[in-house]
Amino acid sequence: MTSTTPVFTRPISATERLYLATAPLAEPFAIQLVVEGAGDIDVDALRRAVELASHACPGARLVRRGKNWVDSGLAPHLDIVEHGGVDFTALDANPILTRPLGVTADATTEVVLVTSDPTTVIFRAFHGVMDAKGLGTWAADVFRVLRGEEPLGAPDTTADHTLADRIGAPGRPTRLLPTYRSPLGAGAPIRGGEQFLWRHRSVDGTHPSAVARIAAVLADTTGRQVRLMVPVDLRRHDPAIRSTANLALPLFLDADPGQSAAEINARLLVGMVEKRELNEMDNGG
Numbered sequence: 001m002t003s004t005t006p007v008f009t010r011p012i013s014a015t016e017r018l019y020l021a022t023a024p025l026a027e028p029f030a031i032q033l034v035v036e037g038a039g040d041i042d043v044d045a046l047r048r049a050v051e052l053a054s055h056a057c058p059g060a061r062l063v064r065r066g067k068n069w070v071d072s073g074l075a076p077h078l079d080i081v082e083h084g085g086v087d088f089t090a091l092d093a094n095p096i097l098t099r100p101l102g103v104t105a106d107a108t109t110e111v112v113l114v115t116s117d118p119t120t121v122i123f124r125a126f127h128g129v130m131d132a133k134g135l136g137t138w139a140a141d142v143f144r145v146l147r148g149e150e151p152l153g154a155p156d157t158t159a160d161h162t163l164a165d166r167i168g169a170p171g172r173p174t175r176l177l178p179t180y181r182s183p184l185g186a187g188a189p190i191r192g193g194e195q196f197l198w199r200h201r202s203v204d205g206t207h208p209s210a211v212a213r214i215a216a217v218l219a220d221t222t223g224r225q226v227r228l229m230v231p232v233d234l235r236r237h238d239p240a241i242r243s244t245a246n247l248a249l250p251l252f253l254d255a256d257p258g259q260s261a262a263e264i265n266a267r268l269l270v271g272m273v274e275k276r277e278l279n280e281m282d283n284g285g
Contacts, residue, residue: 056153059244134244
């Protein structure tokens with residue numbers, strides 16, 4: 001019997017083509033969500049949850065086929081690791097986070113269960129198929145199934161360019177020219193070594209306007225204007241969208257020495273009200 005259900009597919013957007021091209025610079029170029037907890041998770045139950053959640057969120061089963069992402073119909077690989085987990089003080093050398101995704105060359109997602117204390121579930125997805133919100137959407141459905149609930153699903157084929165075209169950009173694209181020096185200074189040339197460093201930092205408590213506070217500190221520390229790129233979730237323009245795709249565009253925020261975090265945050269909010277992140281869609285090419 002031949003199925004009449006259409007196969008989930010969507011074009012690879014310009015942003016995602018950029019991720020494909022630059023992936024070798026920082027393999028596996030993945031969004032990775034580490035969930036730690038107490039107690040045990042039944043392996044068979046988790047495998048079934050990954051299968052059902054990925055069926056409801058076909059963006060978790062994508063493979064590249066020419067100019068499109070296509071649902072392979074195969075559930076992401078579930079790997080079981082008895083010892084190791086994630087040492088947040090040595091992320092660069094972590095064998096789980098730095099390895100390729102899945103067990104096939106065209107795999108784009110993977111789930112890892114670490115059974116040692118603390119029990120840890122790691123959701124891994126190539127950034128070319130998901131953004132952080134998309135990964136969280138898929139992961140949340142896995143846990144819904146584990147709790148005996150129905151997954152909400154994310155069957156929408158909407159990509160960033162189709163959503164931006166529908167909403168409409170309010171202004172001209174920001175020119176992406178390298179006119180701002182890094183506030184962190186220049187690193188020493190590295191030959192034959194890692195070009196990127198992975199670091200984990202946390203601050204206790206709840207901190208509203210965290211982006212604005214960081215911008216103020218950077219500007220005051222460097223003594224010159226700094227520019228930050230703030231990813232904005234495009235799903236805010238259409239809450240009905242259930243998609244795991246890369247639905248995020250950058251809002252650029254400039255900060256000057258002496259500006260308060262409140263002033264900077266107000267400019268950030270104005271930019272979101274004016275939908276300025278949509279001006280960046282044309283820069284993906």
